[in-house]
Amino acid sequence: MDKLKPDRGLLKIDENECKGCGLCVEACPPRAIRIGDRLNHCGYRAAIYTGAGCTGCGICFMACPEPGAITVFRLVDRRTLPVSDSHVPVEGAVPCASN
Amino acid sequence: MRKQLMKGNEAIVKSAILSGCRAFYGYPITPASEITEAAASCMPKTGGVFLQAESEVAAINMLYGASSAGVRCMTASSGPGISLMQEGISYMAGAELPCVIADITRGGPGLGNIAAEQSDYHQVVKGGGHGNYHTIVLAPHSVQEMADLTALAFELADKYRNPVVLLADGFIGQMMEPVEFSDHAVAPRLPAWAVAGTPESRGNLISSIYLGCDELEAHVRKLEAKYRRVEHDEARAEDWNADGAEILLVGYGIVGRILKAVTAEARAFGLNVGLLRPITLYPFPAARFRKFATQARVFAVVEMSNGQMVDDVRLALNGARPVEFLGRAGGNVPTHNEVLALVKKLARQYCPAHEPEEMAHVWRSGS
Amino acid sequence: MSGAVDPDYTVAHSRPKAFYESFERKEELQHQTHYCPGCGHGIVHKMLARAIDELGVQDRTILISPVGCSVFAYYYFDVGNVQAAHGRAPAVGTGIKRSRPGSIVIGYQGDGDLSAIGSAEILHAANRGENITVIFVNNAIYSMTGGQMAPTTLLGQKSTTTPDGRTAEHEGHPLHMSELLATLGAPVYIGRVGLGDNRQIAQATRAIKRAVENQVRGLGFSLVEVLSPCPTIWKMQPVDAQHWVRDVMEKTFPLGVFVDRTNEMQPPAGTNTAPAIGEIPRILGICAGDAGLAGEIPTSQTGELDLRVRVSGFGGQGVLLLGEVLAEAGMDAGLEASWLPSYGPEIRSGTSNCHVRLASSPIDSPLVMNPDVLVAMNEPSLKKFGAGVRSGGWILYNGAMFPPEYVREGVHILARDFTREADAIGDPRAANMVMLGVLLEIAAALPQASIDAALRQCVKQPKWIDLDERALARGRALLREFMERGAA
Structure with missing residues (x-):
């Protein structure tokens, strides 16, 4: 794998919205989500992104019962984008392309 | 307007439509069926909705829907059907939904008979459904009052956001007398609280559930204050x-x-x-x-x-x-x-x- | 990241806009649902919210929240919200959609709501082809109330009300609502999907969107049944519950599309437009002005008129019509009038009678117990009402021979075979009008113009009007003959 090639997708999990059901862990094809060790404010062990491997497929998003606990991002393919394209920059998401 | 000889049951429907009623959902029952039949004939011609429901339970819940959507609406039935509607009447009172229900009474309990009795008084006046609520109940004694009190019923229903029952017996429903209608038809209006499938009404909610004890008590107190106003202003x-x-x-x-x-x-x-x-x-x-x-x-x-x-x-x-x-x-x-x-x-x-x-x-x- | 171009990412899947930003109707947990971890409702909510977003119908959508765990669906959906009684969402939806055809009505129901208490409402809404969308969440148990049996509980499945497991012998078989509704002619789309694995979830997402889209296109009734996990009541870990949907539930409730008429249905042609408000009285047949009065009696001539009539016979003898023409004529002449059909325990027994009052002052009671005139079309009528006729009153009896036992001192009797009289002028069925002619001649209060007008109001067919006019004239002549004979 080309170390410099970024992942196609990226995940943001709102730790405090997650109830730790684990359905996203089960759903994620590249197994890029796991249950963390820390309790959130509701007393659940929340799911966390392992930090690598997300393909942006969105299956975890659909499998998650919470409205916005998971946000899935996709890598913008700059080769196909016009220069002026105003894609939404990711706030608070840690790019995990260059691990 | 010229007087017309008309059955009380027919006068109700004509007065209702003149009062802006544009939806009728009902289930036939003697001696109220003429109302349903008249509505079937008049509603579509005047841009309203008529539907014969599968039961009185469905009919009253169709009213719940129509009223939620801000439509002046009514149904008609008799004792046994009113018993079935009590669930919906309680929900409508709880959700503060206006509607008009004509109860053309017959004999009971049970199947009783189809002759006129006034034995629905308790179930209608005292609230046959569950919970702390009242329906406003009007009792016409002539065909002219069938028309006049129907118009009043729609007014009061909207004014207080509450179901209003027109409690009449089979005699008043079946008999013909000269009746004079208003020459003015009320145009349907959309109340601000309605859920009408429009951008303006998107934030609205129709519900009778208040899960917290304090919350429900506050709601009950609010209804109670409304009933006190009704008692003070509307007794006739x-x-x-x-x-x-x-x-x-x-x-x-x-x-x-x-x-x-x-x-x-x-x-x-x-x-x-x-x-x-x-x-x-x-x-x-x-x-x-x-x-x-x-x-x-x-x-x-x-x-x-x-x-x-x-x-x-x-x-x-x-x-x-x-x-x-x-x-x-x-x-x-x-x-x-x-x-x-x-x-x-x-x-x-x-x-x-x-x-x-x-x-x-x-x-x-x-x- | 060293040396690499900063990769930029765009949002691909995020909280649908059809959800509120924060759930302010709730007291706490402004961003979470109230559902248990791993509950299928949250997933179905998201699918529905996404469909609303993608179809661009948020402003038009009205969601009907049921009774069950999803009773608070309105906490989450930023659409018009109506909460309905248990099982009644399809009826409520009907009431909304019929009056607001531009709205997108979505009923959201659980298995108790839809398949038990609301089985009638869903069946009939589907059968009418209401243009609404129903999402049916089937988790085979009553969850909110703590795990009682549902109509969809599997055979052998334990619940608090089937502690040893459901048996077909005692509780019947699990109810297959989708298959049942698929036998109806009207539904456009009925399908069962599951939340048992990724493939099922993707399929369910598409089905729910389709069910809403059908309504947007005006095609008619669509229902999606979703096999959905309830980890809490099933007492399973969420992932195990998910697998149970796929591995166990699906065996009883096979997934599939049971009806799909999407391609053959056409949206209905233009809806019924409402007439102008000023037109309403005319459409209702409410007559303007008072020009219609044909022959008002000058007050000086009426004195204190108070005519009480009872008309009685068997069904089909024109009893009610006779009374109606009399009342109508009285009203036309400017009198107070009331007409009360037989209304009592005998209403369906084949006999028929009515009370008519005409008076110059307001009428108190419309009931006539002591008539001035009894029109008796047959002997049973005589038996029933003859004794009530007031002293000085009249009995008009349809029969050549008046039964002697009903003769009363001080009561005038005119017995005649009126049916034969009517026959002679063209139709035996006009006997009622011959008798009315007699009555009108006795009462002598109503102008002919009012009677003509009343006849035209009550009798629609011209050939009958002609016959009835001759019958009335014959009746009048009969009374005059009778009086002359009496005087002679």
């Missing part, structure tokens, strides 16, 4: 030869008509008899009863039931005056002579000052 009764009457007859619906005839005849005899006819059964016109209690010696309540409204008369008078009761059931109507006999008996019992000359003929005509 007709008094007929009641001023100074020593014997006050009390009856609603068709009984009110019979009592008018009896009153006329008794007065011709020289008996000091009057009539107090509640037009609103809820709010009960208690203040009028208290007013006349200062003059009347006795109140005689006549009903086509085993005594339901009489409880409200007793509560209104609170022991201030004796209350006598004459009730017939099963579809039997208290006859003119039966009531007259009661009046004569009461005259002997409570108005001895008239003896002997004035009353002599009364004894002769006997009871």
Whole structure:
């Protein structure tokens, strides 16, 4: 794998919205989500992104019962984008392309 | 407008549409079916919706939907069907949804019969459904009142966001009398609280659920305050030869008509008899009863039931005056002579000052 | 990251806009649902919210929240919200959609709501082809109330009300609502999907969107049944519950599309437009002005008129019509009038009678117990009402011989075979009008113009009007003959 090639997708999990059901862990094809060790404010062990491997497929998003606990991002393919394209920059998401 | 000879049940529908009603959901039942039939014929022509529901339960919930969407709507049924509607009526009262329900009463309990009784009083006036609520109840005694009180029913329903029941018996529903309608048709309006599938109404919610105890209590208190306003502002009764009457007859619906005839005849005899006819059964016109209690010696309540409204008369008078009761059931109507006999008996019992000359003929005509 | 171009990412899947930003109707947990971890409702909510977003119908959508765990669906959906009684969402939806055809009505129901208490409402809404969308979440148990049996509980499945497991002998078989509704002619789309694995979830997402889209296109009734996990009541870990949907539930409730008429359905042609408000009285047949009065009686002539009539016979003898023409004529002449059909225990027994009053003063009681005139079309009527006729009153009896036992002192009797009289002028069925002619001649209060007008109001067919006019004239002549004979 080309170390410099970024992942196609990226995940943001709102730790405090997650109830730790684990359905996203089960759903994620590249197994890029796991249950963390820390309790959130509701007393659940929340799911966390392992930090690598997300393909942006969105299956975890659909499998998650919470409205916005998971946000899935996709890598913008700059080769196909016009220069002026105003894609939404990711706030608070840690790019995990260059691990 | 020119008077037209019309059945009470038909007058309800025409008045409803003139009052802006644009949806009717119902299930046929004798003796209310003419209302449903008239609605089936009139609603589509006037841009309204008519649908025969699969049951009274469905019909009242269709009203719940139509009313939620801000549409003036109504249904009609009779005792057994009204029993089935009680669930929806409670929900509508809880969710503060206006609607008009015509109950053209028949005999009960159970299947009873299809003759006219006034035995739906308790289930309609006292709230046959669950929870702390009231329906406003109007009791017409003529075909003209079927029209007029239907118009009033829609007004009150909207004003108080509450179901209003038009409680009429089979006689008033089936009989024809000249009726005059307003020449003005009310245009349907969309209330601000409605959920109408529009951007403006997107934030609205129709619901009767208040999960927290304090929350529900606050809601119940709010409803209660509304009912107090209704009681204060909307009680209606007709008094007929009641001023100074020593014997006050009390009856609603068709009984009110019979009592008018009896009153006329008794007065011709020289008996000091009057009539107090509640037009609103809820709010009960208690203040009028208290007013006349200062003059009347006795109140005689006549009903086509085993005594339901009489409880409200007793509560209104609170022991201030004796209350006598004459009730017939099963579809039997208290006859003119039966009531007259009661009046004569009461005259002997409570108005001895008239003896002997004035009353002599009364004894002769006997009871 | 060293040396690499900063990769930029765009949002691909995020909280649908059809959800509120924060759930302010709730007291706490402003961003979470109230559902248990792993509950299928949250997933179905998201699918539905996403469909609303993608179809661009958020402003038009009205969601009906049921009774069950999803009773608070309105906490989450930023659409018009209506909460309905248990099982009644399809009826409520009908009431909304019929009056607001531009709205997108979505009923959201659980298995108790839809398949038990609301089985009638869903069946009939589907059968009428209401243009609504129903999402049916089936988790085979009553969850909110603590795990009682549902109609969809599997055979052998334990619940608090089937502690040893459901048996077909005692509780019946699990109810297959989708298959049942698929037998109906009207539904456009009925399908069962599951939340048992990724493939099922993707399929469910598409089905729900389709069910909403069908409504947007005006095609008609669509229902999606979703097999959905309830980890809490099933007492399973969320992932195990998910697998149970796929591995166990699906065996009883096979997934599939049971009806799909999407391609053959056409949206209905233009809806019924409402007439102008000023037109309403005319459409209702409410007559303007008072020009219609044909022959008002001058007050001086009426004196204190108070005519009480009872008309009685068997069904089909024109009893009610006779009374109606009389009342109509009286009203036309400016009198007070009332007409009361037989209304009592005998209403369906084949006999028919009515009370008519005409008076110059307001009518108190419309009931006529002591008539001035009794029109008796047959002997039973005589038996029933003859004794009530007031002294000085009349009995008109349809029969050549008046039964002697009903003769009363002080009561005028005119007995005649009126049916034969009617026959002689063209039709025996006009006997009622011959008798009305007699009555009108006795009462002598109503102008002919009012009677003509009443006849035209009550009798629609011209050939009958002509016949009835001759019948009335015959009746009048009969009375005159009778009086002359009496006088002679």
